[in-house]
Amino acid sequence: MARPERKTVRDVRKGNRGMLLRTLYFGGPRSRHELTGLTGLSAATISTMTGDLLSEKILMEAGQVESDGGRPRVLLRVNPGYAHVIGVDVAETHVRVELFDLEMTEKARVDYTLRPSHHDIELVARRILAGIDVVLADGQVTAEQVLGVGIGVPGIVERGADTLIHAKTFGWDGVPLGALMRAGTSLPVFIDNGAKTMGQAELWFGAGRGADHAVIVLIGSGVGATVVADGLAVRGTSNSAGEWGHTKIEMSGRLCRCGSRGCLEAYIGAEGLLARAGVPAQTTDWPSALGRVLEAGGDVVQETVTYLGTGLANLINMLNPERILIGGWAGLMIGERHLDEIRVVVGENSLTQPYNATSIVLGELGPDAVAMGAATLVLEEFLDTSAPLRLHAAS
Template sequence: MTGRERGTVHALRRFNRSLLLRSLYFGDRQSRQELSAATGLSPASVGSVMRELIDEGIVIEVGSVESDGGRPRVLLRVNPAHGHVIGVDVGETRVRVELFDLAMTERAKADYPLDRHDAEVVTARMLDGIAAVLKDGGVGAGSIIGVGIGVPGVVQREPEVLVDAQTFGWDRVPLERLLRAGTDLPLLVDNGANTMGRAELWFGSGRGTTGAVVALIGSGVGASIISGDAGFPGASASEFGHLVVVAGGRTCRCGNKGCLEAYVGAEAILDRFAEAGGIIDGGADQESALAAVSHDDQGTGVLAETVRYLGAGIGSLINLLAPERVILGGWAGLLLGDRNLDAIRAAARLHSLRHPFATTSIELCRLGPEAVALGAATLPVEQFLTG
């Protein structure tokens, strides 16, 4: 056999392995016969790859079902205990770190407040969190397949991982290099809106869709454009928060004027509320203060105005991208959407073309504010499934 032939055979076997692992991971328990039907691979190919995966401890047998006149069919699944992954959410007000098994069951969690965004401070919190979840979860570093990290801003991966996060004051911060001072674990870094989008695509409101936009609204505003399906996802971050909705309007944290974030980001809502004469409890944190405003804006009209701006932003997304779904998430997005989703839909309809709006649903994130960390943890899982 020539080198090219050996390479082709190896690549084909790797593809088959990845295809079967993905099918088994997202399809839960399946027999070899079901895997053959789902993937189009021959029973012989499925049997060969499954023997290999069982020998490696990646796949386990979990019972059987009766077949039509033949022997019972053995059911298989990916072994949740084969390894663990860590997801990190770097937010504006805290760093959250979570440990999961391969079934994405949470095993430990650590949460650290952030009052400064210096790269060294944020990095220290991340390393503290990684160490804490390993200890609390009773897991050794050798069990960790990888650490996924969701960060604000733009991530550049070549020649090294660099992060530009204007609201943090980060300009080409060498995040992976900083983390390497405290960990040797495999690291994968992506935009936080993207990781939330991946979580929704794999486990939440995005399941079953081939195209969606996940809007992440917290202190700031971002979005992830997701495509494909859970088995072969694609995601790209967009600067949704810096879509201009008012020419020459309020000054945004980015320095420009009239950005959507300057009207619907949590910090901006509270600023506008105070400017309109609303009274905020001086001892309340940002989340508690926004929760109070979302229930009662004290007659300022700020809440209704926020809904209109958010609807206009979503309408622009619908006109530009015609997604199957727009999913509203982030802690502030969920606070706003919980009581005002119908009003947000109505505002989006007013700012959308009739046909794309009719084919787009607007929904809330199902996974809650922890979706960013969960989605970050899917980064090493994706790499593991790909082989």
């Protein structure tokens, strides 16, 4: 049995500082007195840490509140202008790069169109790197003011030195996106599956706030999910948990882009839905095409509602979540028109008790949630480590 590692004084201080930052970020502004009660740290520790963070400009004063008979208490908050983060959404038809301040207010963005059949990794990497330069210039921010870049991608993200991506629908089998990014930028880079980044954004800032047991489903050209248990995302042994789109809904059914048959994605993903409606998948304007199909209605749309509702019922029966969020650009388009019908199908195919304990809602952050969630990968590292900005060498 391995012996637990002993924490040094430096480790304890780092952990306390991270806890203080998280408390202020998600629950601020707060006074030093309130922070003592919320964190369990001593008043002296709070005073020392907040003094350090104020001097580093990571925190700022945010007004005063009256105290019980004494001097007014100063409120503190995380300084949104202290640094910036960049989020990237690599999708079927676009690469989107966005610059945010620490409050996740968008400062600049750029979109590059991709052909659905053309996802050369070198091209995608060039688009990301070009987008970083564009948003920095448009946002009038230098690289030294940026904590890092988060990237949401399709498929399975294999963590390691090169951050290998396995995305069959893109024709990517172990492509070293991490290594390619490090060769082109000096900024720290964090990469994760796009459904997981969207899920984190909704948990932190959207319709998932406060939920300890939830499933956030992303429906775009493909289909994925973030499963949350006890407030934490379930990743599985190889970081591939959440491939809900490749659960089977029809034995020997439609051919899926993954090469298998009968996958849920082949029926509710935008590409599969459009193909079933007879719309050529070569078009890059899938949202407009999907909008026309949904507006026209008909058997294909009703079948999609049935497949989606049944897929969600399976999640409820297996995972017993308190909340299911439907997101992704296609999921939002379907849900905005047919959420009540989806709920009916879910109820017809779920066990009564877990269904009654679950709310089914739409995501609040819109189609930008993947890029925002990717940026939170950087923000999460900052809140955990509270490391001050460091100068980045020229790339």
